[in-house]
Amino acid sequence: MLQNIDRDLVPMKAHYFLYNAATGPIVPFLPTIAKQLGFSATLVGTIYSVLPISGLISKPLFGGLADKFKLHKVFFLIFQVVLTLAFFSISYIPNTDRNANITLICDNNIAFLQICPEKQFSKETLNNVLVNDVLDKHTKSVCQLTCQGPSHGYMEVSDRNVSKYEKFKFDGIFDMYQDLPLKDCVEVKIRTIQDDSVHPPVCGNRMRTWCTVNCNQIFVSLNNLLKEAKKLNSDAEVYTHRFYLFLSAAIVSWVGMAVVVSIGDAICFDLLGYERRKDYGKQKMWGSIGFGIFGISAGYLVDVFSKGQNEKNYDCIFYIMLIAMILDFIASATLRKKNSECNRDEPSLLWELLNVAKEGRVLVFGWWCIGAGMCTGVIWNFLFWYTEDLMTSTWVKTLQGFLTGIQCFLGELPFNFLSGSVLKKLGHVNVMSLVLLVYAIRFMAYSIISNPWLFLILELLHGPSFGLCWPTMVSYGDKVTPSGTKATMQGFVGAIFEGIGVSSGSFICGWLIDTYGGATAFRVFSVGALLWLSAFWTMELILRKFKANPVHQGHNHLANYANPDDAILMTISQELQTY
Numbered sequence: 001m002l003q004n005i006d007r008d009l010v011p012m013k014a015h016y017f018l019y020n021a022a023t024g025p026i027v028p029f030l031p032t033i034a035k036q037l038g039f040s041a042t043l044v045g046t047i048y049s050v051l052p053i054s055g056l057i058s059k060p061l062f063g064g065l066a067d068k069f070k071l072h073k074v075f076f077l078i079f080q081v082v083l084t085l086a087f088f089s090i091s092y093i094p095n096t097d098r099n100a101n102i103t104l105i106c107d108n109n110i111a112f113l114q115i116c117p118e119k120q121f122s123k124e125t126l127n128n129v130l131v132n133d134v135l136d137k138h139t140k141s142v143c144q145l146t147c148q149g150p151s152h153g154y155m156e157v158s159d160r161n162v163s164k165y166e167k168f169k170f171d172g173i174f175d176m177y178q179d180l181p182l183k184d185c186v187e188v189k190i191r192t193i194q195d196d197s198v199h200p201p202v203c204g205n206r207m208r209t210w211c212t213v214n215c216n217q218i219f220v221s222l223n224n225l226l227k228e229a230k231k232l233n234s235d236a237e238v239y240t241h242r243f244y245l246f247l248s249a250a251i252v253s254w255v256g257m258a259v260v261v262s263i264g265d266a267i268c269f270d271l272l273g274y275e276r277r278k279d280y281g282k283q284k285m286w287g288s289i290g291f292g293i294f295g296i297s298a299g300y301l302v303d304v305f306s307k308g309q310n311e312k313n314y315d316c317i318f319y320i321m322l323i324a325m326i327l328d329f330i331a332s333a334t335l336r337k338k339n340s341e342c343n344r345d346e347p348s349l350l351w352e353l354l355n356v357a358k359e360g361r362v363l364v365f366g367w368w369c370i371g372a373g374m375c376t377g378v379i380w381n382f383l384f385w386y387t388e389d390l391m392t393s394t395w396v397k398t399l400q401g402f403l404t405g406i407q408c409f410l411g412e413l414p415f416n417f418l419s420g421s422v423l424k425k426l427g428h429v430n431v432m433s434l435v436l437l438v439y440a441i442r443f444m445a446y447s448i449i450s451n452p453w454l455f456l457i458l459e460l461l462h463g464p465s466f467g468l469c470w471p472t473m474v475s476y477g478d479k480v481t482p483s484g485t486k487a488t489m490q491g492f493v494g495a496i497f498e499g500i501g502v503s504s505g506s507f508i509c510g511w512l513i514d515t516y517g518g519a520t521a522f523r524v525f526s527v528g529a530l531l532w533l534s535a536f537w538t539m540e541l542i543l544r545k546f547k548a549n550p551v552h553q554g555h556n557h558l559a560n561y562a563n564p565d566d567a568i569l570m571t572i573s574q575e576l577q578t579y
Contacts, residue, residue: 009283012268014331016287019080019264022324023257024291025298025317026087028404029397030250031381032388036311037095037242041385045510047247048381049503054251055258056499062259063266076263077332083256084325090249091318093242095311102229104147104211106155106203111193113172113213116185117228125224126186142194143215143222145172153207158195170195174222186225216309267335285413292408294320299401303394312397364539365476366496368432371532372469373501375439378509378525379466380502386518387452399452406459407466415467422468428476429540431468436533438465443526447519473497 034044066075103114149166162168171194192198215222268283298317306313384400391399415422423431442461449455473493505525512521 008271008336011331011334012271012283013286015264015328015335016284017290018324018328018331019260019290020287021290021294022084022321022328023087024293024295024404025320028295028380028384028400029298029302029314029317030090032312032384032400033090033314034246035385035388037093037246038239039243039246041382041510041513042507042515043243043510044381044385045507045513047250048377048506048510050247051250051254052498052502055254056495058255058258059262063262066263066266072263072267073332073335075259076267076335077329079256079259079263080325080329080332083253083260084322084329086249086253086256087321088318090246090253091315093245093249102211102213102226103208104145105187105206105208106153106201107206109201109203111155111172111190111201111203112187113174113190113211114185114187115225115229120184121186121225121228125221125228142171142173143213145170145211145213147211148209150207150209153205154203155207156199156202157193159197173198188222271335288408288413292405292413294324295404295408296401299397299399299404302397306397307394360543364536364543367532367539368436368536369473369493369497370501370504371529371536372432372435372439372473373497374505374508374532375436375443375525375529376466376469376497377502377505378443378522379462381506382509382513382518382521383446383455385513386446386522387455389513389518390450391452396452399456402456403459406456407462410460411462412467415463416471419468419471423472423475428472431472432476433533433537435465435469435472436529436536440526440529440533443522443529447522447526 031044031048034047035041039047062075062079066072103116105112105114146167146169149162149168152163154161154163155168156162157168157170172190173192173194174188174190190201193201213226215226272279272283298320301316301320302312302314305316383403387400387403388396426434438461442458442465445458445461446455449458509521509525512524516524
């Protein structure tokens with residue numbers, strides 16, 4: 001059996017596995033890392049509207065340079081290093097300061113925090129704290145307090161009385177059943193103090209002092225109070241600096257991924273040769289395996305290493321990425337690239353694009369690609385964000401890891417294999433309609449279900465949505481394109497799907513989450529997918545009614561199925577993103 005293994009392809013398989021093992025723990029969690037850094041959903045949506053464009057620019061730019069100077073392997077290795085450094089630098093971006101200045105009042109062994117807003121607490125925040133937040137009321141709400149010693153009175157901490165302006169620290173365990181609204185402020189009772197031991201508050205003489213408070217993220221209602229109490233103006237410069245650091249690292253990493261993926265696929269096709277081009281899927285399969293395994297593991301490890309901490313500790317996934325990318329670099333260095341012949345007399349890119357874009361059926365297909373890209377952008381960039389808004393458990397990252405695993409192993413992999421028979425039986429237009437319909441159902445289900453653990457069942461819909469989306473898009477683009485313009489068509493597909501669809505979908509979803517909340521955002525996209533589907537079918541019916549001529553002689557009115565691997569062969573930049 002081992003004698004039948006092609007040794008020249010072993011490094012390629014190793015690259016796909018290790019590269020996805022490196023990016024799998026990072027890419028899905030980047031939006032939630034940005035959230036922890038203090039960025040709003042609108043800002044993250046804006047970032048993810050820029051990243052796909054940077055990838056689209058870098059693919060033809062560096063791919064063309066690699067072709068011109070025959071530096072495919074050199075660029076391949078260089079951008080692996082660039083990608084690794086960019087990703088690893090994100091781990092050094094300082095987290096947002098979640099401390100809030102509040103008043104600690106203690107009299108006759110009864111202590112409480114008096115939290116006052118900078119302007120006025122929102123009704124939703126007050127309602128969650130005082131009435132609705134059942135989870136916080138049944139959980140020990142522990143916060144870290146750093147206080148200035150009082151000018152008068154005393155408080156017992158670590159078996160000694162603290163006073164006379166001496167700073168002291170302790171963990172306060174709060175009784176959320178005994179919070180008390182005042183005119184403008186909220187008072188939350190401290191049930192016990194936890195320092196060297198756990199004991200009730202001991203104080204006297206109506207002690208009053210200032211403290212900074214930092215609470216675990218799972219206490220949503222209390223954190224919302226502290227957030228609205230904090231003066232953010234002094235953090236503006238730090239916030240801006242943090243944003244530009246993250247944006248720069250994200251753009252460089254996206255450029256690195258775009259170049260590594262496109263040149264890596266080019267090297268793979270070169271090693272396979274024309275006769276074995278159908279074996280491309282057998283090589284790429286190892287990437288899905290690596291992504292799925294390490295995506296699941298990463299979520300669990302983040303939760304384990306974050307135990308007892310106020311924020312999620314993502315350090316472990318950056319070190320996983322670093323080790324996997326070093327091994328990938330070593331494996332990639334052993335690749336032996338063949339010298340492929342250059343194509344001569346290539347037609348003008350602009351002329352090809354004009355010939356492709358003027359066809360009515362291609363324009364309708366472009367409309368569908370934009371809609372599918374918008375829906376895909378929501379899943380890629382804001383599904384994890386939404387689960388964190390719904391879930392306050394410390395195991396939220398484990399859930400997100402399981403979501404990644406189900407998307408990969410039970411969604412994309414089986415439907416990539418089934419896409420051939422599905423397309424052949426239903427036809428491309430019907431499958432494209434099915435993709436948008438499933439996205440609409442999926443988004444509506446997200447907005448209705450309040451328990452994010454049930455999303456594990458919903459992720460089975462990832463197969464008939466995204467799992468069918470890409471093979472359908474690539475193979476249909478191949479079939480409706482006149483001969484001689486196929487490469488241009490695949491570039492056109494990637495540009496509108498990622499550059500327009502994913503970008504605009506990310507921006508719109510981020511704005512909707514900030515303005516109306518996650519549930520409303522998903523409902524809007526559910527209705528939007530149905531409207532987009534209706535417009536798509538209307539345009540298709542118009543084309544059929546007027547008996548639109550085939551886009552080129554020899555092409556059928558309705559596109560026939562082409563094996564996804566054959567269609568993917570038309571472009572070396574087929575992978576829009578690594579998940």
